[in-house]
Amino acid sequence: MENTKVIFTGIRQVELQQDNIPAITDDQFLVRTEATLISTGTELTCLEANVDPDSAWFNDIKYPMNPGYSLVGKIVSVGKNVPADYVGKRVFLEKGHAAYHAVDAECNNSRFYPFVPDGVPSANATFSALGVVCMASVRVARIRPGEVCVVFGAGIVGQLLARLAKLAGAGTVMVTDVSDLRLDKLPKDPCFVPFNSAKGDPVEKIKELTGGRGADVVFETTAVASLIPQQLKCVAPGQVGRLIITSSPKKLSTVDFQFVSEAGITIIGAGNFAVHTPQESHDNRWTRRNDFGYILDMMAKGQLNLDGMVTHEFAAKDAIQAYDMLLADRTQAMGVILNWEE
Structure with missing residues (x-):
């Protein structure tokens, strides 16, 4: 089996590339992607590179790149040092658009993987990172x-x-x-x-x-x-x-x-x-990790209404069409989901 990835190879150039599914170590688990959300702001800025040379953006845009940071997938295998009951759980990852990712099981306030609550659709959960923003x-x-x-x-x-x-x-x-x-x-x-x-x-x-x-x-x-x-x-x-x-x-x-x-x-x-504070304190417990938990909890409780937020869904194999649509007119789209289960 191959691992399909979305790659920006240059300005306004998008490809689907394949490599091997990553092997996991004893301290990692493997995630099979279910859904990813295209960040129309960040990703199209990187794809079009229409930034001032003096802006902070300029040095951040380098090709080739695997774009994206809003992924929900299911854990399909674990290393021997990872709890066996992780298999089958859904997680949110700040990773690029790809069918598989190997993830370190050890986490802290800067590197973590929130579990997605039952009842929250994977497509909805992909909005978590932007919710934390x-x-x-x-x-x-x-x-x-x-x-x-x-x-x-x-x-x-x-x-x-x-x-x-x-x-x-x-x-x-x-x-x-x-x-x-x-x-x-x-x-x-x-x-x-x-x-x-x-x-x-x-x-x-x-x-x-x-x-x-x-x-x-x-x-x-x-x-x-x-x-x-x-x-x-x-x-x-x-x-x-x-x-x-x-x-x-x-x-x-x-x-x-x-x-x-x-x-x-x-x-x-x-x-x-x-x-976001890097570490919890008596005065401020709101790390990015805790705000991820807050956003997902509000989704699970129905307090954060995402009705209508997804305007387009593409099979991952049609990702290039998704970016072409956004490059043509992003005002006619909002939440654009890549479905990796099709």
Whole structure:
């Protein structure tokens, strides 16, 4: 049997390549992939390489690469030092798109493999990593009950952030995007206010919703650096409003810091690895590992509603078609799943 992998071989070049199924050591187990989620933001940035040479992205894009970090699979064999009852369990892995992965059984707060609860479909569980990315933003935002939030971008991250902001206590969450398809995937709940920014000004809309005050929290998820000045104008002034940079913008941005200073706005970078504490403490137990557990637990309890989040599913053998579709127009897709069981 062969191990099929998705490989980016160059700019806008995707291949399916085969090599041997990895052999496991006594301290490892073998995972057979069931489903992977394409991260349309990170992966398409790596595939298109449309980044500024001066940006942090530039040195991270190297070919060939095995993209992806959102995989759910089943443990099919274990080494002699690994508990035998691991076989048959489903796990989430931050690994690339491939049919098989060998995994070290020993884990800690930086290297771990959450078990997927019974009742959570594998396709849904693939959203866990992006859920943890969003939790970093929610935690640094310190949303208070009744606050008004704006989410720029209604892709996967924006959708998850909107739902998690409500769970954290937000009274109103306006979500703005240029795609009606994406906006229509928001839960039909009076808390959520969809707004198509191709048809109007989001600054005027949030002022209208708040009686001219502006939003308590604005989340940037688009990675479009040119939107940041507009996002700042949505934030309530007076040392109350916060702009949370959830995304990794692909270009450099020009910010009028005189405006930021006079308005008393706080700008917070919410990088996933930077925000999550590496070790639990008395004051903060929220490591990435613990937030993975939290996200999966909310899925299992039905508190995190993912209805409609998957818009496309491809057999893994058709992965190239999936990327071609996204390169043509990513606004017409959201959650794109590769099914490795077909």
